[in-house]
Amino acid sequence: MQNGFLLKLVVQRIALGCLLLLAASGLIFVGTQMLPGDVAQSILGQSATPQALANLRAELGLDQPPLTRYLDWLGNALQGDLGHALSNGQDIASSIAGRLGNTLFLAGTAAAIAVPLALALGLLAVRFQGRWPDRLISGVTLATISVPEFLLGYLAMFALAVQFRVFPSVSSIHDGMSLGQQFQAIALPVLVMVLVVLGHMMRMTRAAILNVMQSAYIETAELKGLRRFTIIARHALPNAVAPIVNVIMLNLAYLVVGVVVVEVVFVYPGMGQYLVDHVAKRDVPVVQACGLIFAAVYIGLNMIADLVAILANPRLRHPR
Amino acid sequence: MSALLEIDDLRIEATSYPPGEKPRDVTIVDGVSLRLERGRVMGLIGESGAGKSTIGLSAMAYGRGGVRITGGAVRLNGTDILSGGARGLRRLRGKAVTYVAQSAAAAFNPARRLMEQVIETTLAQGIPRSEAEARAVTLFARLGLPDPDTIGSRYPHQVSGGQLQRVMTAMALCPGPELVIFDEPTTALDVTTQIEVLAAIKEAIRDTGVAALYITHDLAVVAQVADDIMVLRHGKMVECGATAQIIGAPREDYTRALVSVRQVTHPEKSAAADPLLRIEAVTARYRGLALDVLKDITLDLAPGRTLAVVGESGSGKSTLARVITGLLPPAAGSVRFDGRDLSPALSGRSKNDLRELQMIYQMADTAMNPRQTVATIIGRPLEFYFGLRGAERDRRVAELLDEIELGKGFSDRYPAELSGGQKQRVCIARALAARPRLIICDEVTSALDPLVADGILRLLQRLQQEEGVAYLFITHDIATVRAIADEIAVMHRGRVVRQGPKAQVLSPPFDDYTELLLASVPEMREGWLEEVIATRKAATPEGTRA
Structure with a gap:
């Protein structure tokens, strides 16, 4: 096979991703075990009899050694069974499915706007480097990353929901709504999330391209009399793909994992809201399940970034 | 009729930032004038800092880094190129005047195929892709590149340094320019590779009738390709004349020093008793x-x-x-x-x-x-x-x-x-x-x-x-x-x-490799390159040359 080396790199990276996920699952399990207090006690309350506590522990498998419990949990999770919530006894997998869908809908919408916008603004900033469009873009995006997202959320709510009543302040969605109504409902959290991730991606795009613009082959392109935008898009951008994809993936992961606060602010029925509710109730299986899903998203997206970086390298794609 | 390229009293400055001191303006090129006729090759020679690349790039109205052209005129076909504006520059650069850089390995975009880069400006002139590619393939063949039909589909890292330098020459010739600036095109190559590239460049210049500025610090190299030579030092012209005159009868002390460089001699001493x-x-x-x-x-x-x-x-x-x-x-x-x-x-x-x-x-x-x-x-x-x-x-x-x-x-x-x-x-x-x-x-x-x-x-x-x-x-x-x-x-x-x-x-007698190595060292006389190429062609049957 001509390109066995590339295949080996790709397989290695995927294997590393799986290993990381396994380690993360271990950490999540150990972390939740180390929480103070007794699950059975917190379910049955202070007045429970020792016999009732022992029965419940046996029923939940809490009398088993930790390693056995971990392997059981992991084995079930791999088969899609995330266990039952302690607080209401519901199947976690089915209650998460809808909420994960909602979160992905919100994050996906925000990403679909933020990623192309960040790239375009980054290219524009390089095109007019040091002039007013660059300064304006850099200044505004710096301001939006500097403001905490909950404050951005309340500011957006105040301006667009209270003062001008363009969008609803509470982003509840349900199956009966049309797609248009759903977009209308999530407009404000999407706006906030776009503003939060835009700056980081745009600045990295700008920095990565400017770094490439120092190369000798950019001078070659200039001496070919090409337009500046052609030089940036055709000669600089393809060589800046790896760092840009890396930061895009980090921000996509943030959109899924890090938006807990935004979801809570807008009372959006997503994973974040769900997680916060159950942490308050000390519902260990739910917390573990959410942790595992978040870790998988994070590790998966970073793995994709690394794979894109490997595949974007012409030296690896086309060996001598 | 005016000359192809006329440079009058050129003055180029840059801002230097010495450590611990205030920035100050330094003059890089001072009062240099030259005249290049169509189809002629002029060599620009001097040490680093002599301003030779800066003068070469001024023929494309380009200043590297913070370099500014602050005085004089540069005319191509009688037209002042310094006042052409952005559109004038786009018509000039890469079309009328093209550039071959010292390190082709760095000058090619690593993410794009060679053919795309070679025909980029030709396409921008409105020439159809098929015709541009045919032109490039002809040039690849003329420059002695292996597999001229398919080499364009490779990426820069897939060909050797000497080949890449020839592809860069093809890239410069493809849009049919009137003037090519060669900026130390063989300096980074091994001596045995240099000779092939040098011969390829010389043949290509002769066959296309293009004019060239050939920049180098190696007088023996420039003597092989240039009709005239200008010697530069510290941004000023030392002397300018026909190649034979510069290497045979230099007028200035500095040129004599350049011609007679390598006066260090060392009588060989026999080895003492025990090796260290x-x-x-x-x-x-x-x-x-x-x-x-x-x-x-x-x-x-x-x-x-x-x-x-x-x-x-x-x-x-x-x-x-x-x-x-x-x-x-x-x-x-x-x-x-x-x-x-x-x-x-x-x-x-x-x-x-x-x-x-x-x-x-x-x-x-x-x-x-x-x-x-x-x-x-x-x-x-x-x-x-x-x-x-x-x-x-x-x-x-x-x-x-x-x-x-x-x-x-x-x-x-x-x-x-x-x-x-x-x-x-x-x-x-x-x-x-x-x-x-x-x-x-x-x-x-x-x-x-x-x-x-x-x-x-x-x-x-x-x-x-x-x-x-x-x-x-x-x-x-x-x-x-x-x-x-x-x-x-x-x-x-x-x-x-x-x-x-x-x-x-x-x-002598030499082994094959040492003979090749010694024969590849440029000698400071006109006609050396032709002799070596003729000897090699006689030695190897037609068609086996790599």
């Missing part, structure tokens, strides 16, 4: 590579003598230095020094082993800590090996600075405040401070201008007489070898193909 360094049957490879970089190398070097190791890039010269210094333990064989076995790995060597064996590098720039003064740099081995401190150390630093002909006024300077030759001298003093018995010199003059390099070679010779130190001199430059060696080892693909006393190695 003995390399026995050394084979070496890098970790993770199945390939032997050095194959069964055996060499001797006597005390106070110079062994020149000569070969092309990739021949294993520098790897040999790494084995001797202990940076790369050999896979087989041993290194003996002064009658004792040296530990193969650096960690097993005593402080005295380290002291007796010093090294000087090609890039003096990167071999010194930019945040240390000259006194600290030279003083460090004095502290480390001899425990010298305070006034005693300062006195020895001053002595060493005198020895390298700089003087103690330099002790408070930083590397950034030194010229290339001065930096290399400081590196020599640092090696000398350890009172070594052997200094490994790895291409120490390759990055320097010829006249400066001669100064360094003279210094090294004087130090050898005074201190009795032996040199292992690694170089790809035959002229340097002639100047300095007692013994020579010729390396090719990891093997020593020829070794012995200088007179013997450089006299």
Whole structure:
């Protein structure tokens, strides 16, 4: 096979991703075990009899050694069974499915706007480097990353929901709504999330391209009399793909994992809201399940970034 | 009718930012005028800093870095190109005037196929893709590239340096320009590769009838391609004339110095009794590579003598230095020094082993800590090996600075405040401070201008007489070898193909590789290139040339 080396790199990276996920699952399990207090006690309350506590522990498998419990949990999770919530006894997998869908809908919408916008603004900033469009873009995006997202959320709510009543302040969605109504409902959290991730991606795009613009082959392109935008898009951008994809993936992961606060602010029925509710109730299986899903998203997206970086390298794609 | 290119009283300035001082404007080119007729080739020659590339780029109205054209006029076909505006420049650059850079490896975009880059400006002129590609393939064939039909579909890293330089020439010729600027196009190549590229460029210029500015620091190279030569120094013209006149009857002292460079001579001394360094049957490879970089190398070097190791890039010269210094333990064989076995790995060597064996590098720039003064740099081995401190150390630093002909006024300077030759001298003093018995010199003059390099070679010779130190001199430059060696080892693909006393190695009968190497060194006379090419074509049947 001509390109066995590339295949080996790709397989290695995927294997590393799986290993990381396994380690993360271990950490999540150990972390939740180390929480103070007794699950059975917190379910049955202070007045429970020792016999009732022992029965419940046996029923939940809490009398088993930790390693056995971990392997059981992991084995079930791999088969899609995330266990039952302690607080209401519901199947976690089915209650998460809808909420994960909602979160992905919100994050996906925000990403679909933020990623192309960040790239375009980054290219524009390089095109007019040091002039007013660059300064304006850099200044505004710096301001939006500097403001905490909950404050951005309340500011957006105040301006667009209270003062001008363009969008609803509470982003509840349900199956009966049309797609248009759903977009209308999530407009404000999407706006906030776009503003939060835009700056980081745009600045990295700008920095990565400017770094490439120092190369000798950019001078070659200039001496070919090409337009500046052609030089940036055709000669600089393809060589800046790896760092840009890396930061895009980090921000996509943030959109899924890090938006807990935004979801809570807008009372959006997503994973974040769900997680916060159950942490308050000390519902260990739910917390573990959410942790595992978040870790998988994070590790998966970073793995994709690394794979894109490997595949974007012409030296690896086309060996001598 | 006006000339193709006319430069009148050109003045170019840049802002310099010396460390610790206020920025100031410096003049890079001052009052240079030239006239280039259609179809002619003019060579621009001078040391680094002479302004030759800057003048070349001014023909494209381009200033590298913060360089500004502040006076004079540049006219192409009678039209002032400095006042053409952005649209005028786009019509000029890459179409009427094109550029071939020194390092094609850096000048090609690594992410795009060669063909895309070669025909980019041709397509921008509105020529259909099929016609542009046909033109490129014709040029690839004319420049002697292998597989002209398919080489365009490769990426830059998939072809060799010499091939890439020819592809770059094809890229410059493809849009059918009136003028091509060649900026040191063969300087980064091995001497045996240079000759092929040079011949290809010369033929292409002749066949297309394009005019060219050929920029180089090597008078022997430019004598092969140029009709006229302009000699530049410190941004001013020294003299300008026909090639035969410049190399045969130079009018100015500076030109005479350039023509007669390499006046350093070194009568060969026979080896004394016991060798100082003995390399026995050394084979070496890098970790993770199945390939032997050095194959069964055996060499001797006597005390106070110079062994020149000569070969092309990739021949294993520098790897040999790494084995001797202990940076790369050999896979087989041993290194003996002064009658004792040296530990193969650096960690097993005593402080005295380290002291007796010093090294000087090609890039003096990167071999010194930019945040240390000259006194600290030279003083460090004095502290480390001899425990010298305070006034005693300062006195020895001053002595060493005198020895390298700089003087103690330099002790408070930083590397950034030194010229290339001065930096290399400081590196020599640092090696000398350890009172070594052997200094490994790895291409120490390759990055320097010829006249400066001669100064360094003279210094090294004087130090050898005074201190009795032996040199292992690694170089790809035959002229340097002639100047300095007692013994020579010729390396090719990891093997020593020829070794012995200088007179013997450089006299016939030769093995094939040494003959090729010696015949490829440009000679400073017109017509040399044609002779060599004719000899080679006669020797190899048609069609077998790589």
